[in-house]
Amino acid sequence: MQILPYNDNIQKFIRGFFIIKNFKIMLIIIIASIFMMGCGNLEVLPVENSEDSLEIHFIDVGQGDAILIIGPNGENLLIDAGTNSNTDNLLSYIQKQGVKSFTAVVATHPHEDHIGGLDKVIDKFNVQNVYMPRVTHTTKTFEDVLDAIERKGLRIKSIASGVRIPISFGDAMFLAPVSEGYEDLNNYSGVLRLQYGDHAYLFTGDAETLSENEMISEHPPELLSAKVLKVGHHGSSSSTSKEFLDAVKPVYAVISLGEDNSYGHPHVEVLERLENSGAKVFRTDLDGTIILKSDGKEIELLKEGK
Ligand SMILES: [Zn+2]
Structure with missing residues (x-):
């Protein structure tokens, strides 16, 4: 004192x-x-x-996504929870940040590299809301998440374009999925836009070009533009079209992926498109966990390093 x-x-x-x-x-x-x-x-x-600042942690979970958002008023969000094999690392990382509760956890879509650790997150932390797109999957991993939701007596809130997560420090709205049915599970990805102060952040899950085109048609340009873009689908060429980058106009682009992954991510076409867009690229496979801090005006970027 x-x-x-x-x-x-x-x-x-x-x-x-x-x-x-x-x-x-x-x-x-x-x-x-x-x-x-x-x-x-x-x-x-x-x-x-x-603390008036927002923190966004793109946690290095190998080949997968897990994004921890620590809000100024103790309102925390988690977008995806990495793979099953990375769950212990994820839980200890979240705990080290002093986070005990989440206003919302978001499962962008039901693939294992996005929801692997979600059952344990729901078990361990105080979770108020769970957001998922309206699609099911037949895997054990998906069933584990549903079981955890049931154990906590939570109800799933559906993700769709226009749905908002109730937070007081900014605006968090889903821009996708725009349609109700897709052939590819990736296109069900909930794409969340977070506005805090002067800047917007766009988290795209594994949404592919089809969903990107729908967002371009559905939303006014000012809703798509974002200072920071979480690049879709780990840098796969099936996402991050030139048209989408022209609409988002990111200054910073973050790719979440594992070293020497079997998919060849990030694809060279995407790296070229990002370079041509002028965005500065950060990658969890090279930079480790990437942390953004903002007071709503300035953005500070920290890399864990490898
Ligand atoms: Zn994925």
Whole structure:
């Protein structure tokens, strides 16, 4: 605890009044300041949730996706949960960040490299909402997730274009799937757009060109544009068309994939398209876990390194 003289407390209060936009924090400071004025020379109360920044962790889970979003108000999201074999790593990573609960977990689509660890996440953490597209799968992994949801007494909320996740620090809306039925499971991928402050982040799961084209037709350009793009389907050439990149106009592109994977991801065509778009590319196979932090204006990017 820090001890400040009385005058410093007044100055701190006035400064805080002008710079802190968060009403809740301001209220705490006002109450704390009134308390301190009444008592003269007293300690400054710790301000809860004073962190105003958003953190996005593209966790290195090998060939798969797992994206942890730590919101400013303790509202956390998880988009996908990697493979079965990476589950222990994922759980310990989330715990190390001090995360205990999720406003929502999102299973973009039912492939094992996206939902492998989701059953354990639901078991271990306090999960308020589970979002999944309207499609089933016959695998044990998928059944494990359904069992975990049932054990917790949760109900699945369906992902569709226009559905929003209720968060207070920004806007989280799904842009896909636009249609109700697809031949390829990848195209059922929930594509989430998160707006926080000045910037938007687009998380595409494994959505392929068919879904990308639907999004371009369905949504106004301002909804598609995003500063950061989680590149679709681990950098496969079946996603990330030139037209989609022209619409999104990402400054940063993150590819989540495993080293020496058997699919040849990322495909060279996608790397070329990304280079031509001017986006700066980050890859979990080369950079390890990639962390973005933003106060809503600046974006800071950290790489775990390998
Ligand atoms: Zn995948």
